[in-house]
Amino acid sequence: GDQVEQSPSALSLHEGTGSALRCNFTTTMRAVQWFQQNSRGSLINLFYLASGTKENGRLKSTFNSKESYSTLHIRDAQLEDSGTYFCAAEAAGKLTFGDGTVLTVKP
Amino acid sequence: EAAVTQSPRNKVTVTGGNVTLSCRQTNSHNYMYWYRQDTGHGLRLIHYSYGAGNLQIGDVPDGYKATRTTQEDFFLLLELASPSQTSLYFCASSDAGTSAETLYFGSGTRLTVL
Numbered sequence: 728g729d730q731v732e733q734s735p736s737a738l739s740l741h742e743g744t745g746s747a748l749r750c751n752f753t754t755t756m757r758a759v760q761w762f763q764q765n766s767r768g769s770l771i772n773l774f775y776l777a778s779g780t781k782e783n784g785r786l787k788s789t790f791n792s793k794e795s796y797s798t799l800h801i802r803d804a805q806l807e808d809s810g811t812y813f814c815a816a817e818a819a820g821k822l823t824f825g826d827g828t829v830l831t832v833k834p
Numbered sequence: 835e836a837a838v839t840q841s842p843r844n845k846v847t848v849t850g851g852n853v854t855l856s857c858r859q860t861n862s863h864n865y866m867y868w869y870r871q872d873t874g875h876g877l878r879l880i881h882y883s884y885g886a887g888n889l890q891i892g893d894v895p896d897g898y899k900a901t902r903t904t905q906e907d908f909f910l911l912l913e914l915a916s917p918s919q920t921s922l923y924f925c926a927s928s929d930a931g932t933s934a935e936t937l938y939f940g941s942g943t944r945l946t947v948l
Contacts, residue, residue: 733876760936760937762937762939768922768941768942769939769941769942770924770926770939772936772937772938775936813876813877815877815937821879821882821890821892822867822879822937823879823893824869824876824877824878825876826874826875826876827876
């Protein structure tokens, strides 16, 4: 979406490595969510953040509302991490999605 | 875990056809949403609702109507389907306005308009 700019659009990682995905916002957002869309097309909640940092296993996400960005860090990537990752930012009761990052994890 | 059920899973119709997509959530969430997902566009919000009888316009509402008949049920209506509405449709719900605002998605409905 225009208000949510997600990068990179595609990313390839070898197993065991890591990287960061980023979302920049063109307006002040109240909260951000991150989702993974798996190979079956299902959208899985990863994080909801109104501020600060959350960590869950090999994933860590940060939301800086003042500087209008959020990041999702993946470490020790596994084959099952492959999929499309979306951020979605909330303002005025409505979520706007980024266009996604297609992550491919290779052996 | 929140449960959001969409039906049908797949639907094929012809141009000008009348289609209703159904969504039911069983967790008493107040907000419900309809999104469409197309290659190169991510998910785009069509309509949403914050309670029974309420309807809010999303970002891409043209050609779609929606109705929230109960807290649980949210329907998306295509009264004159067009090929441009061929897409993957997702319904979602959330407890917006509370401390547990995570969005929960259904499994999607793939609609093909011939």
